[in-house]
Amino acid sequence: MNALIYDFARWLDTHAWSTGLHESYYMYNWIESTHVLALMLSLGMLFLIDLRMLGLALPQVPATTIAQRLNVPMLAGFSVMIITGLLLFYAIPVRTSQSLWFRIKVVLLVAAALNAWLFHRRLRAAGGGWDAAPRAPLPLRVGAALSLLFWALIVMCGRFIAYDWFDCNADPAPLIGALAGCVPGQEQF
Amino acid sequence: MSVLVAYKRTCLLLLVMALGIAFAVTDLRVATWHALLPLFEWMETTPMGVVGKTWGAVFALVQTVHLLAMALLGGAVLAADGRLLGLVLTDQPLQQVQAQCHRVWLLGLLLVVASGLFMACGVALKVYYLEVFWFKMLALTAGVLFQWFVRRPLVDHYGAVSQGSLRLVAVASLVIWFSVAATGRWIGFSG
Known part of the structure; x- marks a missing residue:
């Protein structure tokens, strides 16, 4: 599996666009900056939703209103992060695919996505009777706390x-080498 | 004289701006910069500076806190300004959204400043010579002053202020905080 990922990353690395992106000081830095600054939109909205569920922010605004209204800008932010994240991976494919932290990040992203899916299922199932309460029902609070934890780790x-x-x-x-995907005798980057 | 009294906040703002420009174009700016060097040298010798320089993992963890705090602060700014622009939470009372977002903004600001101070201690002499660091400090100061002395008073007098003015305030706020975040990111690419 690691050899397969390594070969794929090497193949990406042979693309002139990958090298060009990596070696372009301004383009690479603009993409990285956009990736980081989009945090303010995606995680900023996510934090407000999760903190509202936990009763720690905007307690007077109905919880489902916050979740529904801030969902759109949050998803817009995540879209920007995914696009720029893929470009950053494309610019440095071999080192990134063999980064232990990148691999943990991907696992956590999957976990966060699953948690978000469960959260929205629970939100629909919970109805609206609790909407004006300062804190959401326990299953939603657990989902919100897990979301905060996953994203902090990501x-x-x-x-x-x-x-x-x-x-x-x-x-x-x-x-560590095996988890990071190091391939014996591979070319060093 | 009565004009000055009626527009005292505007006059005060113009005076602050004039003083800022005078500071920027005279030798006072360079003299202040030279005078601050011992402070930055001392910052590197503090426990925060020593830990920040020696323990890469601790520095990286504090950077993480800084990023998360920036997201929190940015979320509060975007939600509050989005409401002023009529883009989000439009069916919720404006002043209620502003007041509650301000609390989140304040928490984000405290975390940003605390983690930023730790990071600055670890690389004090590096950032001292970086122009973009000073731009960030200026943008941050402008953002905090704008929030307290322009944005909040106008929002508090919501009924007496035109929608157009409130939208301008929101746009100005977004530009300022974007500048804070962008210059902060650029510090990482410099030096």
Whole structure:
């Protein structure tokens, strides 16, 4: 599996656009900045929704109103983050695909997406009787707390990708190397 | 004289702007910058500076807190300004949304400043010589002053202020806070 991912990343790396994006100081930095600044829209809205469910923000605004109205700008923000995130991966495919933090981030993104799907199912099932209460019912609060935890960890992993602590060319411990996807005898990046 | 009394807040704002421009174009700006060097040298010797410089993982964790706090602050700004622009939560009372978003904004600001201070201590001399760092500090100061002395008073007098003015306030607020975030990001690419 790791060899397959490595071969795919090497193939992406042969693209002139990938190299061009990586070597363009302004383009790469603009994309990275957009990726980070879109946090304010996506996570900003998500935090308001989750904190409202926990009774920690905007307690006088009905909870479902917050969830429905801020959902659209939040999804717009996440769309920007996905597009710029894919471009960032495309610019540095081999090192990124072999980053332990990137791999943990992908797992956490899947977990956050599943949690969001469950949260919206519970939101629909809960009806609107509790809407004006300062705190949402327990299942929704658990979903909101998990969402905050997942996204805090996702941001942390995203930040840690920039550090080379466990890079394949830094000779990581065998287990770390296997989790990061280092391939024996691979070309060093 | 009566005009000055009637428009005292506007006059005060113009005076602050004039002082700011005078500070920027005279030798006072460079003299202040030189005078601040010992402070930045001292910052690197504080426990926060030593930990920030020595423990890369701690520095990275504080960077994470800084990013999360920025998202919180940005979310509050976007929701409050979006309401002023008539884009989100339009069926909720304007002043209620503004007051509740302000609390979230305040929490975000406290976390941004606390984590930012830690990070600045770790790389104090680097940021001291970075022009973009000073632009960020200016934008942050402008944002805080704007929030307290322009935005909140106007929103508090919601009924007496035209919709157009409130929309202009929202646009100005968005531009200022975008500048804070963008200059902050650019610090990472500089030096």
